[in-house]
Amino acid sequence: MPWSPLPLNLGGSIMLTDTAYDQLVMDAQTACSANKCFLGGKAYNLAWMTRHQYQVPPWIVLTTASFEQQLAYCQLTDKVRTLDQLSPAEQRKQCAYLCQQLSASNLAPHLAAKLKHALAELPKGRLAVRSSAADEDSTTLSFAGQLDSYICLEGYPDIAQAVIKVMASGFGERAVRYRQQHQRALSQTTLAVIVQTMVEGECSGVFFTAHPINGSRKHGLISACYGLAEGVVAGTADCDEFTVDLFSEEVKPQIHQKQFQIVYAENSGQGTERLPVAEALQTKPCLSSQQIQRIKQQGFQIARQLGRPQDLEWTFVNDQLYWLQTRPITSLPAPENPIGQRQVWDNSNIQESYCGITLPLTFTFALRAYHTVYQQTFQLLGVSKRKLQALQPALSHMLGLIQGRVYYNINHWYAALQILPGFKTNKSDMERMMGLQDPVDFIEGQPDNWRQRLVRLPDSLHALSRLCWGFMTMDRRVRSFESHFESIYQQVNRAQLHTQSIAELMAQAEWLQRQLLDNWQTPIINDFMVMMTNGRLHRQLQALGIDNAEALQNNLLAGETLASTEPTKHLMKLCDYIRNKPGLARLLSGLANDEVMPAIQYRYPEFYQRCQNYIEAFGDRCMGELKLESTTLRQDPRFLVALLKNYIAHPNLSLSTLGKTERDLRTQAEATVRQQLMLLPLGKYRCHYHRIWKLLKLWRKAVKNRESMRLARTRAIGLIRDIYREVGQQLAFYGVLAEPEDIFYLTVTELEQYMQGTAVQTEWQSLVSTRKAEYSQYQQQDLPHHFQTIGPVYLHNAFKPAATSDCLSTHNNEATSEAQPLNGIGCYPGEVTAPIKKIFSPDDDLDLQGHILCTVRTDPGWAPLFPTAAGILVERGSTLSHSAVVARELGIPAIVNIPGLTQQLETGQWVTMNGTTGSIQLQENPQATKQTDAELSPTSQDTKQRDSKAKDVLEEMSA
Incomplete structure (x- = not known):
């Protein structure tokens, strides 16, 4: 069959020219200056070692032009070109045909003549025939074991047949699946073939210049066996292993009994055979200390020159070290002993x-806000520019985003806290306020050397005095803060945001942040006041010898009128109005939540206006109220309707009974403190x-000021949320985004x-789609509340707790009296x-009648749910968290900071919770013998009654 040249570039390798025909087969010297597209990965690496004068056995290469010539000779070129147009199954079928046709062919005559000539230039002896695909032994793909190789061959016929088989293996099942898995175009399949002189190695093996077991890049691993390297590569011979330190002469050997070795088959004249190792050598190291160091030094030098860890194959012949191949290491495990900041x-x-998954716009906004606010606070405290500059890495990264969840970077919080004197005390107080279950022991305060303390003393005292002055003038500061906030807040007209351009909206968002965040020092100073007074009071109560001082301290806070409970009280007023309007009560109970507001707007306009007033005052208080992507009552009032229905179902729930229990509890706690004080001497x-x-x-x-100013923060975020929502509306209108809510997947930057013309990507729809897919995966995962990372946060860190807390071990509803309680x-x-009833979002069933609320975390937006709950269980939080503070004011038994709560319990399980001791014990369902799942949910009869009510209401409205 006559050969004809290829008219175009097959698979993107090379264009065949007259010069290419002269380079079908290259010797090592010629290959040293050849392009990688001619040589393939493995031969190119051999050429590199040859060029850099490393000892390499003589070799030649049939270039990728030879492969393309052979395809053309077999008239298979067009079938290769069309591979990418086929389905995966059709591709495999076509490749099987290509493999079969190539295997059955002879070398193209011109190529055969070139090969015979080149073989005559090689030393006499056995030869190896190996593949060298264009992307083989690359930085991303190794093709290890995917293509065929043949060793210990002699004579042209065997060599030519092996060359054909290696070429055919490019379309073999293993190689095809490998390419498909790595999404490589099959039409670009092209390879070269290496023919190399084999040396009869006495000891051979491989050297990884980065450790493949423990992932260390400062150590390498040498695997060595007697005989040929085939014994190590194929795993057919027992090996010694030597872990070597790349920067010292330290070697950690693991010597094994080496019973067999792979050697040339002397009797048959070709191939290899497996023979026993001499008994005297079996338990001795197969490498001397000098040989180990030579392998390490030369191998590490190769890695340094190539700039990445290498997987090298080597052999010793008469104590002469030969390098058979090198390729980049394409994968390493996570280091056992990672290096980097903890x-x-x-x-x-x-x-x-920032509950649950937090989207990029919210996180980047919060990250910038924390930096701005705390930097200004430290400026207010008189921290010098030099110290403030040194603090910038901490202030810029006080938060982290791990798999979509917002975390405090505790290292940076402690770095900022060291500005003040008494670090150990302040550290303990902050951990108590934050609810840290696992205090961080390795972060220490400033050195205790008296000279250093003396140098730091003026700055520390100055900061402390400014902080104390802030405490003393707090009343005036809070009034000034609230007055300033209200004046700025009233300048934004929500109803007219849609009339502004994107440029105006972005400018208004920037103005709001500048006016509000740049004047947010008062809430931060007050937070320091909460932290320090809380810690000092706790220590005072402990010093008095009061049992369970923490619980008593909680009770002492009961009875405070807090801003976080104002929405609840206003809801109760709305309920009082409903109870005096029987028709309104029937309408409320008879319609679905999304039908109520339109109905009352028409039928009860006065009550509708009251609801609108509530939304205007508290519409930004929602679950996840600080997240810009959260849906508030302004966008969806169904949550308000659900709350009203819950309250109406509790006739004893009213403003008059709301605070009596907590006031009694506060009085009793104060009496306990007085009784304990009476035991002290008079002085x-x-x-x-x-x-x-x-x-x-x-x-x-x-605490009262904190709750009040946090309501201001919620309202500020509400304004900024609405501005960004309008920006999203307009970007979607003009086709920049697919839908308005996509804006929350972008960052502030x-x-x-x-706006500024410095964006590196302006095609946002694909960017948003990628981020949506990523954050959707995060929704399915669960992360612990506390963990440590070392080095790059997102690389080789599992985000697992250092130790698993003791917790209840049960299976769903299989509770027993012997089960240990959650605490x-x-x-x-x-x-x-x-x-219990688990609730995580406003879309869940919010009817808590007779149930204990069970959730992961809460914010002030959850407060209106609390009055209808029999008790409150929260997985995260501290004694000063919103759920704890609000529960105390409302007089509802509550427990927070319960590790594993929502993983251990399921909706419907009965528990006994003790709000004093913090224990939760599973109980048998008292109605288990009679009650079924159907009885726990609305029955068909209930549904019929509800439908009948809805019909009556609609008829009444029509009348």
Whole structure:
């Protein structure tokens, strides 16, 4: 069959020219200056070692032009070109045909003549024939074991046949599946073939210049066996292993009994055979110390020159080291002993503000806000520019985003806290306020050398004095803050946002951030006040010898009128109005949640206006209220309707009964403190009495101010949320985004760069689609509240807790009396036995009648749900978290900070919770013998009654 040249580039390798025909077969010297597209990966690496004068056995290469010539000779070129147009199954069938046709062919005559000539130039002896695909032994693909190789061959006929088989293996089943798995175009399949002189190695093996077992890049692993390297590569011979330190002469050997070796088959004249190792050598190292160092030094030098870890094959002949091949290491395990900064992450507290998955726009906005606010706070405290500059890495990264969840970077919080004197005390107080279950022990304060303390003393005292002045003037500061906030807030007209252009909206968002965030020092100073007074009061109560001082301290806070409970009280007023309007009550109970507001707007306009007033005042208070992507009552009032229905179902729930229990509890707690003080001598009594009551007053005021200013924060975020939503509306209108909500998958910086002309990507729809897919995967995962990372946060870190907390071990509803209780922090006393109901979002069933609320975390937006709950169980949080504070004011037994709560319990399980001790014990369902799942949910009769009510309501409206 006559050969004809290929008219075009097959598979993107080379264009055949007259010069290419002269280079069908290259010797090592010629290959040293050849392009990789001629040589393929393996031959190119051999050429590199030859060029750099490493000892390599003589070799030649049939270039990729030879492969293309052979395809053309077999008239298979067109079938290769059309491979990518076929389905995967059709591709495999076509490749099987190509493999079969190539295997059955002879070398093209011109190619055969070139090969015979080149073989005559090689030393006499056995030869190896190996593949060298264009992408083989690359930085991303190794093709290890996917293509055929043949060793210990002699004579042209065997060599030619092996060359054909190696070429055919490019379309073999293993290689095809490998390419498909790595999404490589099959039409670009092209390879070269190496023919190399084989040396009769006495000891051979491989050298990884990065350790393939422990992932260390500072150590290598030498695997060695007697005989040919085939014994190591194929795994047919026992090996010694030597872990070598790349930067010293340290070697850790693992010597094994080497019973067999792979050697040339002397009797048959070709191939290899497996023979026993001499008994005297079996347990001795097959490499000397000098040989180990030579392999390490030369191999490491190759890796340094190539700039990446290498997988090298070597052999010793008469103590001469030969290098048979090198290729980049394409994969390594995570290092057993990773190198890098150890960082601690915790979201016990911040998950109240940014619950669950948080999208990029919210996170980047929050990250910038934290940096701005805390930098200004430290400026207010008189921190010098030099120290503030040194603090920038910490202030810029106080938060982290791990698989879509927001975490505190505890290292950076402690770095900032070291500005103040008394680091150990402040550290303990902050951990208590944040609810850290696992205090960080390796982060220490400044050195205790007295000279260093003396140098730091002026700055520390200056900061402390400024902080104390902030505490003393807090009342005035809070009034000024609230006045300034209200004046800025009133300048934004929500109803007219749609009339503004994107440029105007972005400018308004920037103005709001500048006006509000640049004046946010008062809330931060107050947070320091909460932290310090809370810690000092706790220590004072412990010093008095009070049992369960933490629970008593919680009760001392009961009875405060907090902004976080104002929405609940307004809801109760709305319920009082409903109870006096029987028709309105019937309408509310008879319609679905999404039907109620349109109905009352028409039928009860006065009540509808009251609802609108509520939404205007508290419409930004929702679950996940600090997340820009959260849906508030302004966008969807169904949550308000669900709450009203819940309240109406509890006739005893009213403003008059709301605070009586908590006031009694507060009085009792104060009496306990007085009784304990009476046990002290008169002098100490007076001292401790005034100290405790002064602290208690400051603490209560600080907590009250905190809740008030957090409502301002929620309202500010609400404004910015609406502005960004309108930007999203317009970007979707003009086709930049697929839908308005896609804006939340962008970052603040990306939006600003889009305005400024510095964006590196402006095709946002594909970017958003990628991020949506990524964050959707995060929804399916669960992360611990506390873990550590080392080095690059997102690389080789599993985000697992250092130790698993003891927790209840049960299977769903299989509770037994012997089960150990879950434990948390009791926030409000009372023992409740009831079924739990897990609620995570406003879309869940919110009817809590007779149930204990069970959730991961809460924020102030959850407060309106609390009055209808028999008790409250929260997986995350601290004694000063919103759920704890609000539960105390409402007088509802509550426990927070319960590890594994939502994983251990399921909706419908009965538990006994003790709000004093913080224990939760599973119980048998008291109605288990009679009650079925159907009885726990609305029956068909209930549904019929509801439908009948809806019909009556609609008829009444029509009338």
